[in-house]
Amino acid sequence: MKPNADFPLTLEAVTDFRQEFAHDKANTVALNAITQGEVNTLALNHQILAQYPLTFSEEISSGNLTNQKDTNRCWTFAALNFMRQKTIKKLSLNTFEFSQSYIMFYDKLERCNYFLENILGTLDRDTHSRLLTWLLADPMDDAGQWDMFVTVVEKYGVVPKEVYPESVSSSATKMMNSHLNEKLREYAWELRAAYSNGANIESLRTRKNDMLRVMYRVLSIHNGVPPERFHWSYRDKDNGFHTTETPVTPQEFYRQYAGVDLQDYVSLISCPTEDKPYNNHYTVGFLGNIVGGKKISYLNVDISTMKQLALNTLKTGEAVWFGCDVAKHYARREGILHSSAYQMDLLYSDLFKMDKAARVSYGHSQMTHAMLFTGVHEEQGKPTRWKVEDSFGTANNNKGFLVMSDCWFDEYVFQVVLPKAQIPENLLALLDAVPIVLNPWDPMGALA
Numbered sequence: 001m002k003p004n005a006d007f008p009l010t011l012e013a014v015t016d017f018r019q020e021f022a023h024d025k026a027n028t029v030a031l032n033a034i035t036q037g038e039v040n041t042l043a044l045n046h047q048i049l050a051q052y053p054l055t056f057s058e059e060i061s062s063g064n065l066t067n068q069k070d071t072n073r074c075w076t077f078a079a080l081n082f083m084r085q086k087t088i089k090k091l092s093l094n095t096f097e098f099s100q101s102y103i104m105f106y107d108k109l110e111r112c113n114y115f116l117e118n119i120l121g122t123l124d125r126d127t128h129s130r131l132l133t134w135l136l137a138d139p140m141d142d143a144g145q146w147d148m149f150v151t152v153v154e155k156y157g158v159v160p161k162e163v164y165p166e167s168v169s170s171s172a173t174k175m176m177n178s179h180l181n182e183k184l185r186e187y188a189w190e191l192r193a194a195y196s197n198g199a200n201i202e203s204l205r206t207r208k209n210d211m212l213r214v215m216y217r218v219l220s221i222h223n224g225v226p227p228e229r230f231h232w233s234y235r236d237k238d239n240g241f242h243t244t245e246t247p248v249t250p251q252e253f254y255r256q257y258a259g260v261d262l263q264d265y266v267s268l269i270s271c272p273t274e275d276k277p278y279n280n281h282y283t284v285g286f287l288g289n290i291v292g293g294k295k296i297s298y299l300n301v302d303i304s305t306m307k308q309l310a311l312n313t314l315k316t317g318e319a320v321w322f323g324c325d326v327a328k329h330y331a332r333r334e335g336i337l338h339s340s341a342y343q344m345d346l347l348y349s350d351l352f353k354m355d356k357a358a359r360v361s362y363g364h365s366q367m368t369h370a371m372l373f374t375g376v377h378e379e380q381g382k383p384t385r386w387k388v389e390d391s392f393g394t395a396n397n398n399k400g401f402l403v404m405s406d407c408w409f410d411e412y413v414f415q416v417v418l419p420k421a422q423i424p425e426n427l428l429a430l431l432d433a434v435p436i437v438l439n440p441w442d443p444m445g446a447l448a
Contacts, residue, residue: 151293157250335397
């Protein structure tokens with residue numbers, strides 16, 4: 001149905017709106033306040049703040065907090081923060097930090113190949129098709145997913161941060177990503193033009209390797225060349241000195257020092273929309289970073305199941321990687337996530353009524369950020385608040401930690417990653433089924 005030109009917004013209606021606004025004095029009070037102040041500050045629900053202290057009945061210790069700075073690498077930081085807790089425990093360390101830029105380097109290099117292979121796989125599609133438009137919209141971003149992290153680590157391993165430290169570009173990726181995006185779109189144009197002029201797929205793949213050589217050079221200029229082997233020394237909590245006797249590869253370092261097998265973890269989502277029935281296995285088409293690597297794999301469960309399994313995992317002393325829509329009802333300065341953090345209804349004299357399913361279906365909510373659960377507080381056997389480790393240093397929030405209300409968990413948490421040992425057998429069995437493939441632009445294809 002097309003918009004009917006016979007029913008425009010009339011000047012008479014606008015006059016009626018103006019008169020109605022002027023008639024209600026509460027509107028004038030709100031206008032005077034908001035035109036002179038920031039809306040979230042003025043709408044903040046102060047009664048909520050005192051109810052959510054940074055104390056918890058179950059807590060997991062963290063190392064020194066990390067800082068992703070001016071990047072969208074939260075998924076990597078949260079995953080490495082999860083891994084380092086295992087390393088700290090295994091080696092009896094006070095703190096430890098993996099190199100996030102090392103993972104970023106190979107994620108971006110592999111993404112270049114993944115993108116170009118998707119271009120080669122869609123040569124017969126129209127340039128203005130929805131799929132090509134989606135592929136070309138943002139070929140190189142920082143954001144990612146748990147399974148993308150796993151496939152990079154399984155192939156390239158990990159290294160300590162001091163072995164491959166941050167660069168200016170890895171800490172502020174906007175310009176590097178811009179140049180990579182320009183080249184990737186240029187290469188897509190070149191490959192498609194060559195195909196239109198009769199080039200065969202073998203010659204196009206030969207040309208693709210030349211393109212990847214350029215992308216490796218650009219990434220190395222911005223970030224440095226990643227190590228192939230390295231020595232590493234450390235002191236434990238008792239000041240005992242340890243060192244690798246011979247240089248180790250990043251893959252060997254992962255196997256010897258990480259203290260975790262990432263293949264032992266499962267990704268659960270909770271998306272209540274009608275097109276994604278619970279207790280099914282899902283994947284997302286054209287979403288990933290390594291050709292031939294681990295595919296995106298989700299088990300969709302109801303939110304109460306997700307919450308209980310996350311709670312059980314925390315009680316074993318293990319942190320939980322999760323993805324959420326962090327921008328919603330987030331009292332940033334106070335470090336509190338609560339679905340009633342802001343009383344916008346008092347300002348606008350109107351409630352926001354969409355539920356979680358409607359927000360997802362109508363484009364208002366999706367996963368935007370990944371963090372780590374490191375604690376939970378229970379009262380009478382039920383969780384009331386969750387401790388969250390963020391990755392923006394200690395200057396923000398409660399020295400880098402957030403407090404999430406249980407009601408916020410229900411509305412804005414979309415994904416958790418849990419050990420298989422904590423997943424009921426009936427859910428694990430779903431992983432054996434061929435996954436239902438979601439469109440790449442599906443909300444559950446959003447990257448953190």
